[in-house]
Amino acid sequence: MEFSRETSAGFLANHMARLFERGLARRIAPLGLAPAQFMTLLELWREDGLTQRDLVARLDVEQATMANTLSRMERDGLILRRPDEQDRRARRIYLTDRARQLQAPATQAAAAQNGQALADLTPEETALFNDLMRRVIAQMQQAE
Amino acid sequence: MEFSRETSAGFLANHMARLFERGLARRIAPLGLAPAQFMTLLELWREDGLTQRDLVARLDVEQATMANTLSRMERDGLILRRPDEQDRRARRIYLTDRARQLQAPATQAAAAQNGQALADLTPEETALFNDLMRRVIAQMQQAE
DNA sequence: TGCACTTCAATAGCACGCTATGCAATGCTA
DNA sequence: TAGCATTGCATAGCGTGCTATTGAAGTGCA
Structure with missing residues (x-):
């Protein structure tokens, strides 16, 4: 049984989340967020x-x-x-x-990041992907 | 356009990764890792x-x-x-x-965490899920 | 040869996740 | 009602991510 970054859901999740966060951070930093x-x-x-x-x-x-x-x-x-x-x-x-005024630009920035990340996926794949993530989240929450 | 935790891939990814990391941290803490x-x-x-x-x-x-x-x-x-x-x-x-001796128990702990997280998914869904994550990662890396 | 450019690594400083503690306020129960 | 348990929050301390900066060592070219 080989355990590696490429085949471990946990590592993929961690890597993906870091990339999402990096991207979001860059997009909202100009807003001071x-x-x-x-x-x-x-x-x-x-x-x-x-x-x-x-x-x-x-x-x-x-x-x-x-x-x-x-x-x-x-x-x-x-x-x-x-x-x-x-x-x-x-x-x-x-x-x-100030916080209220940031709603529109900040949500736009986040949507843009999501859009970029998912650019390679069809709408059906995106829906499926989100659904799978929700199920995995629910499973881990229930296991706690 | 409604932006919420439940429908944003970025938030789902962040949440899922935090749950993975929490779980892994607890499992490998006894090993001093x-x-x-x-x-x-x-x-x-x-x-x-x-x-x-x-x-x-x-x-x-x-x-x-x-x-x-x-x-x-x-x-x-x-x-x-x-x-x-x-x-x-x-x-x-x-x-x-010491690090060499930890390989078996630590990889077992990580595999157990993955197994728990994915318990609700079929093998086909798991494969699909990992594949989707790899594609999303590749997309964000390429965009950087 | 000499000087600039690049590369490898360390460090400072910050955000944000966690556990463990402690304090004040509230609630419950004998 | 007195005492104890619970709850809401703050703080300390740490791991892990980031950017920015620095110093030392290697590279390359006039």
Whole structure:
């Protein structure tokens, strides 16, 4: 049984994800955004005023990871963190105007990266590919 | 045009790769290995005495990333770095006995992670999936 | 021969993933 | 209601990715 980069789904996934992230990073850097910030904004554009706990659940990262990402976003003027009125442990997260204005250009940049990555695939293959990824993700999540 | 985690290949790839890496990290931690170290060992098990430059080319990471990974591996007693005889700028990388002994258990751990992740896919789907990933990787590499 | 260019590697500094801890606030239960 | 467990978040410390910079060594050409 030979184990190599070319035949291991885990390595292919890692390599592919690094290429996606590199490409996205380059495309959104001019907007002053980093990949994890964009991922977080994607949720906040959909629904403002979430708590850190909400974001952790939706994005499937550890709480400490999200805390640090949010600190950088606050530092960069993308979000405000205001105390929750009911629960004084929690802080609700609100977008700044700057963050709202970045929605269109940032999602365009991400779409362009996806488009480039998938340029060689037919629409059917793309749909199949996404579906397979979702199934593999679900399988690993369930196994945890 | 709706852009969301569920429909973006980039996000799916990122999420999937994080799950793969988490799983692998847990499985090889008892061996005293971290994911990037394992990835590097995979090349060195195949061919010993490579230079940093060789590894950078084969694993598609930046030179600085590899330099740091190799430093940690040296610190952990996995490799030795000896000066090249011809080119005094370069240092060749050699496995220690400890690293050689880890080949079987570490590759087993990685295979188990792959197996778990792909448990829901038929062999045909797995082959197709890997093939699609290779095509997407090739496309992004060519676009760089 | 000498000087510029390239190449190999190390380092600094940052983003972002993780685990492990700790603190304050909240909730539950005896 | 007092005490304990749980929850929300921050922080420390580390691995691994990146870019940018530097120094030393090799290469090549006027």
